[in-house]
Amino acid sequence: MTAPDPAGEAAAALGADRALRAAARHSAGRLTALSVSSVAAAGAALAEPALLGHTLDLLLRQDPAGARWTGWCAAVIAAEVLLDAATARLTGGVDARSTARLRRLGLGRLLRTAPHHAARHSPGELSARLTTHATAAGGVPAAAVSAAVALLPPLGGLVALFLVDVWTALAFLAGLPLLAILLRTFARASGASVSRYQEVQLAMAGRLVEVLAGARTIAAAGTAEREQARVLERLPELGAEGRRTWRIYGATMARTSALMPLLLYVVLGVGGIRLAAGALGVGGLLAAVRYAGLAAGVGAVTGRLAAVVRGRSAARRTAVLFGLPELAQGDARLPEDGPGTLELRGVRVVRAGTVLLHDIDLRVPGGTTAAVVGRSGSGKTTLAAVAGRLTACDGGRVLLDGVPLEDLSAEELRREVGHAFERPALFGEDVAAAIAFGGGPPPGAPAVRAAARAAGADDFVRRLPRGYGTALRDAPVSGGELQRLGLARAFCRAGRLLVLDDAMSSLDTLTAREVERALLRDVRPGTRLVIAHRVSSAARADLVVWLDAGRVRATGTHTELWRDPAYRAVFGDAADPDREAAGRARAEPSSRPDPGAVLPSVPEPPGREAVR
Structure with missing residues (x-):
């Protein structure tokens, strides 16, 4: 295994951050709406326990105002459901737009760089960077907002728990340091494992595309089993890294899942004691237990944090494309009617x-x-x-x-x-479009056919099932015929x-x-x-x-x-x-002029008549 390159890793991290900021700016409106919707949903979740507790106390006292407060509870619960649905919809939209933005940026830079720079990466690797990794990276802006907002209910629940009853809050607070240690360990360990997993994934994708491109050669050589083994050579390593990632995630979730119920039981026990002592009402106990549940939801941040970790690691892979040097061009024009020297x-x-x-x-x-x-x-x-x-x-x-x-x-x-x-x-779409392919105004059918005739392609194109309208996928061509179509396009x-x-x-x-x-x-x-x-x-x-x-x-x-x-x-x-x-x-006597002896050049030849 190659030694880590701190400078390269720092550059990759910087490129990933820039790429993610660009994706976030592209979806700024939807991301803002997602933030507002998420915060509003968190606010509704925080208001619900207090309303339920107060309403329960009113109903137990048979207070006429209980009916009105029951309506408020129903309205808050309905608002929370609707806001959660809007958040889910906006999250999907932000993910899609961010992913599309990253893919456009990466593909644009890939197409604007010199071919020899792009050739440093295998087609399979480039495909993985623009598909799987771009998708994971595109989810980071929304996941980061969700992770940040996901902290509001636990923090707000803890504050509300102190307001309801200090002793129940202190009982819950005793287990939080252990939870913080678990989350920090998870972030570090899962980040390294996900990075290694994606590296192996890229290498395997590159080999797979290489083998698919050379399928005929492999079949002719009779080496299918050997090439299959070569493609799958690192599969055990991929599986090991995947299992390691899930073990880290599973262990963290298991520990937090075990810790949270224990904390809730402690809160319930302390709340019961306070209820028996008359320091806390039934509604207050209900509110305290619900707020403790919200505060315990800090463990759910683990899943959102995992999505951010995976996305940032994938963004480093995708950001490699953004670092490809662009083939610079200016804005000058050639002189009119230049001979092409x-x-x-x-x-x-x-x-x-x-x-x-x-x-x-x-x-x-x-x-x-x-x-x-x-x-x-x-x-x-x-x-x-x-x-x-x-x-x-x-x-x-x-x-x-x-x-x-x-x-x-x-x-x-x-x-x-x-x-x-x-x-x-x-x-x-078809043979005619392939010959006319290029920037600027499309040439007409007569120009396409004239170019095909000049390239010696017209005869075999006319023999195709639909002539120039034959779809490329339905046009079986030999190597020579393919070259003639390429020449026709150039002509x-x-x-x-x-x-x-x-x-x-x-x-x-x-x-x-x-x-x-x-x-x-x-x-x-x-x-x-x-x-x-x-x-x-x-x-x-x-x-x-x-x-x-x-x-x-x-x-x-x-x-x-x-x-x-x-x-x-x-x-x-x-x-x-x-x-x-x-x-x-x-x-034959040569009619060509002497090219000269010092600077390799020839005098301007006489003009040739040509048919466009």
């Missing part, structure tokens, strides 16, 4: 102490197709993420048409910088810069060539940054950026770089179709 100036990226990109200097003129090649681990995907502002760089700047990406507004950035990925995720929302991060790796060679030609002909003109693994993709690019261990080893046309055996080795003796394409690229 991309510049990286001294870009440096460090992750977990490892330098992934070393002081990259690169200029890709607007309208250029730049292929980024390199061996696995050379930094290609990191370069693509930095170029599209999916992650921030730790040094240097990235500019688009002379404007730093971090200065752009989020709307401007995502309107003008598009992405397509190796494993795209589709969102929307539909293409801005002045389009980043293709290995987005055609699952396409066959012929389809990939058709998509590359359509990208030049049928998609909005702009700059393309292509993470390339195929020789043909590099051969068709205007500029090739060769990365090696996070550094730009060389830039130039594919024909020029092909002369270097180390560059050819990057492609690992490509397959015949690609080798033929490379041969054609070497044989």
